[in-house]
Amino acid sequence: QVQLVESGGGLAQPGGSLTLSCAASGAFVNIKVMGWYRQGPGKQRELVADIRGDGTTNYGDAVKGRFSISRNNAKNSVVLQMSSLIVEDTGVYYCNAYVEESVVVRPYWGQGTQVTVSS
Numbered sequence: 001q002v003q004l005v006e007s008g009g010g011l012a013q014p015g016g017s018l019t020l021s022c023a024a025s026g027a028f029v030n031i032k033v034m035g036w037y038r039q040g041p042g043k044q045r046e047l048v049a050d051i052r053g054d055g056t057t058n059y060g061d062a063v064k065g066r067f068s069i070s071r072n073n074a075k076n077s078v079v080l081q082m083s084s085l086i087v088e089d090t091g092v093y094y095c096n097a098y099v100e101e102s103v104v105v106r107p108y109w110g111q112g113t114q115v116t117v118s119s
Helices: none
Strands: 002-008 010-012 018-026 030-039 046-052 057-059 067-072 077-082 091-101 104-109 113-117
Touching (some): 002 104, 002 113, 018 091, 057 067
Antiparallel strands (some): 030 046, 046 057, 067 077
């Protein structure tokens, strides 16, 4: 069983910055991919960014050049640095991890943290 604990989120001004963190705990062999998805009002869930154990990253088109993701493998955690925020970044952000448990790989989700960008 794996738990994902999220921190950060809140209210920011357009053009401002915000940082989200996520840490995994429990019994597992390895986290293959870890990252963030988001869901805005009236929208479907979309990829924000993710990162593999070797440091390879993937970003959603809407956030490229503005957000940066990093990973601490020893602590099984990930940090998302968000800058140049716009109103359209508003939504619930969910931590996501693909976890290797014995011979199977399963996806896990955090409970979600609210990000609001408003003047």
